[in-house]
Amino acid sequence: MTPGDVPEGESTVERRPPRLASPDEAAEVARLLHDFNVEFDTPTPDVEVLAARLRVLLAGEDTFAILAGSPAVAVALVTLRPNVWYEGLVALLDELYVEPELRGRGIGSAMIGLLLDTAVAWGIDLIEINVDEADVDAQRFYERHGFSAGAVDSTERAFYFSRDLTS
């Protein structure tokens, strides 16, 4: 093996930094989002449906994804929108997933690092995340990365509410 070679079956994730996903990598993003849903027993569209949507979304201006490893073992999905309280855009981290056997190695932190660098480069003013109430580990992870519960300028936590109009 020469330096840079990767043993068969091993991901390059620990040697290469995470990257922004191109629209050509929609299938990789879709595969990991599908794994995420399966792991957490969430109903999930077919991988092909997700991949088709992601090919469109990743080619547009409102969505980007971060991948780590080749083959990819971690994904972050981010959507952007305007907001009246900020000059710049607001980014919502819709999903962050690292394959179970590779957790605890700093991959998630490296992905948040690229998210923050990308946000600064793109003039994004606020990053938002919804975290399950019981997932204290995830809450601590985001707090370590500078996030806090509740709205800006408020010490009060806020709950995420939603209404699905498709069912």
Place this chain on the structure above:
Amino acid sequence: MTPGDVPEGESTVERRPPRLASPDEAAEVARLLHDFNVEFDTPTPDVEVLAARLRVLLAGEDTFAILAGSPAVAVALVTLRPNVWYEGLVALLDELYVEPELRGRGIGSAMIGLLLDTAVAWGIDLIEINVDEADVDAQRFYERHGFSAGAVDSTERAFYFSRDLTS
């Protein structure tokens, strides 16, 4: 007075349904959002700054506002974004404000009604709202209108986290 006339100083809010705001109504939307921040002791940009942003946002495709009354006494502000889990768009109700002396008269419910009608007409698949943990009245209000805490397909509540990159 003929029917339809409004005594000086009285709003038409209780006789006319809420409406989608045009970009020309940006100043009205801005005035109410500013009142909202002042009431809740939240730092707020100048009304002129908000109005200038809203003239742009309301003319675009990612933001709409609902107003009630003339002069307006209630506002809702909604931003749209794509989401991989849905074919259609996801709407976030960023703000809903009714002037204090007019609360409890069904104005907020009428505005949520127009929000839901608009969402259906525009093919929006999900509506999201962040509600302060302590604001049990608001949580009950949204639950009455079909919203629930936590993600879709989950019984678990989720907290809203954010990181402001401007400070």
